[in-house]
Amino acid sequence: MKKLMLFMVATAVSSLAFSQKMQDKDIPGVVKTSLKKRYPAASSVKWDKEDGNYEASFEMNKHDGSALLDTKGNIIETEEEIAVAKLPSAVAPYVKAHYAGKKIEEASIITDAQGVVTYEAEIKGMDLLFNSKGEFLKEVKKDKESKEDEKD
Numbered sequence: 001m002k003k004l005m006l007f008m009v010a011t012a013v014s015s016l017a018f019s020q021k022m023q024d025k026d027i028p029g030v031v032k033t034s035l036k037k038r039y040p041a042a043s044s045v046k047w048d049k050e051d052g053n054y055e056a057s058f059e060m061n062k063h064d065g066s067a068l069l070d071t072k073g074n075i076i077e078t079e080e081e082i083a084v085a086k087l088p089s090a091v092a093p094y095v096k097a098h099y100a101g102k103k104i105e106e107a108s109i110i111t112d113a114q115g116v117v118t119y120e121a122e123i124k125g126m127d128l129l130f131n132s133k134g135e136f137l138k139e140v141k142k143d144k145e146s147k148e149d150e151k152d
Helices: 013-018 029-038 091-098 144-150
Strands: 020-022 043-050 053-060 063-069 075-082 106-112 117-123 126-131 136-141
Touching: 029 053, 029 063, 029 075, 091 117, 091 126
Parallel strands: none
Antiparallel strands: 020 043, 043 053, 053 063, 063 075, 075 106, 106 117, 117 126, 126 136
């Protein structure tokens, strides 16, 4: 995959430093079954263990996605790549005004277990998070490990 999406960006950026790559055979069956049920078309699945949960990064319909699942297979959060044009209309003007000369390279929609939607606009070296109305929430600088993961 050209880019592995980051999870838990909105909740715990520091947890990324403790992410561990895992083999498919080491993932509990209930977790794999839950992912397959939610994303039957997912391919090229790669697993990480993150704060006791399982993160699946995958490709689906020529787009990247990921899901964070607990040990019982409950989905905690999902992230799906979207076209930049599908970001809320307030995002592009905000980026233009506050990050002059920067271009939105990729975009994602993040949905937590309660259905709360957050949008991510990726610009060089950082992710910008916005609520469902397109209001700016925060910026998250990417660490070296995250940048290297995108090359995979």
